[in-house]
Amino acid sequence: MAANSQFAIAVHVLTVLAKGGGERVKSDYIAQSVNTNPVVIRRLLSNLQDANLVVSHVGASGGTSLAKLPKDIQLSEVYKAVACGEVFALPPKKPNENCPVGKNIAAVLCNLQKEIDKSVNEKLRQFTLRDVIERVDEA
Amino acid sequence: MAANSQFAIAVHVLTVLAKGGGERVKSDYIAQSVNTNPVVIRRLLSNLQDANLVVSHVGASGGTSLAKLPKDIQLSEVYKAVACGEVFALPPKKPNENCPVGKNIAAVLCNLQKEIDKSVNEKLRQFTLRDVIERVDEA
DNA sequence: TTCAATTGTAACTAAACTTATTACAGTATG
DNA sequence: CATACTGTAATAAGTTTAGTTACAATTGAA
Structure with missing residues (x-):
């Protein structure tokens, strides 16, 4: 029943980077x-880097900074x-093909899943990192 | 990163019950x-019963049937x-209060979480069990 | 060139969560 | 009273997530 906290942590991390004003921020600082x-x-930053949201540099005086302006980073x-991109998972085991419901339900659930996930994506697209920063500053 | 499959299984179960045409369906049959x-x-049905979506009967010739018409059961x-009702979880550990971001981010994430979850709820409200059954029948 | 600082990542451990299974008490039905 | 169910506890097994240690590779600076 537990959801994943990776997204929330990622938003936190990106906010810290934004506050860094373009300077390279170290993973140690973010971790604190x-x-x-x-x-x-660092593992999380690796994913964010793959998505071209941040840029990391190794070596002394290395660290990470945003790859785009906060207003251009959609949640x-x-x-x-x-x-994982899925609000709910499909059942791990394949339903019974001999049951009239079991035979067809998987495809229906899969389509439903896509519709729900799409709506979440559209909702998240309405927010940018800038919106988050504004809210943090207001508090 | 894995989402939960309880919801998908529940939809499957309710569809089986709907197909049962008001008869009491046994947990053994559904399980198959x-x-x-x-x-x-049975554990899942217990939750559905708490939500007044199904009615179960113990004893010989016991079993479970829908508590409402499929058209009246919103997803x-x-x-x-x-x-769990949450698309993403808040971080398990409390952020660092000494950091300007850490100090305020929790409340912002919490509000954001509520907004996203609300939008999922609104989307799911658009579907009823009848819609699911129609799709299963069409296939 | 050498040293210190930092990322990237593998390997492992620990904790949490989910699913599956066994067992059995309680309760209807005939 | 015997049978056939649900409800639920207890437990085990499997999976996932988070935390930790360790270290190679890279960079910048003395």
Whole structure:
């Protein structure tokens, strides 16, 4: 019944980077803000980098910064980069083909899943990192 | 990163009950259609019963039937009954209060979470069990 | 060139969660 | 009273997630 917290942590991390004002922020620093281990952060940053949302540099005075302006980072991109992308999973086992319901339900559930996931994506697309930063600043 | 399959299984189960035409369906039969253990089904039915979506009867010739017509069962009700209700989780650990971002991000994420979850609920409310049955029959 | 700082990632451990299974008490039905 | 169910506890097994240690590779600077 538990949902995944990767997305929330990713939004937190990106907000920290945005506050860094373009400077390279170290995984150690981010980890302290999120209150977790630097390796956990680096793994997350690796995903965000694959999605072209951040840029990391190795070596001394290395670190990570945003790859785009906060206004150009939609939360749907963040979600796609770090979450499984599914509000609910399809059943792990294949239904019984001999049952009239079991025979057809999988395809119906799959289509339903896509419709729901699409609506989540559209909702998340309405928010950018800038919106998040504004809310953090207002508080 | 894995989502939960309780909702999908619940929709499957309710479809089987609807196809039962008001007769009491046994957990054994449902389990065979879903391809899982009867106890797993009974636990799920217990949740659906708490939400007033089904009625179960113990004893010989016991079993479960729908508590309402398929057209009156919204998928949002099913989701609420068996899923955690959250598209993404808030971070398990409290952020660092000494960081300007960490100090305020939790509340922002919480509000964002509510907005997203609300939109999922609204989307699921657009579908009823009847819609699912129609799709199964069409296939 | 050498040293210190940092990322990237593998390997492993620990914790949490989900699913499956067994067992059996309680309750209808005939 | 015997049979056939549900409800649920207890437990085990499997899967996923988070945390930790370790270290190679890279960079920048003394």
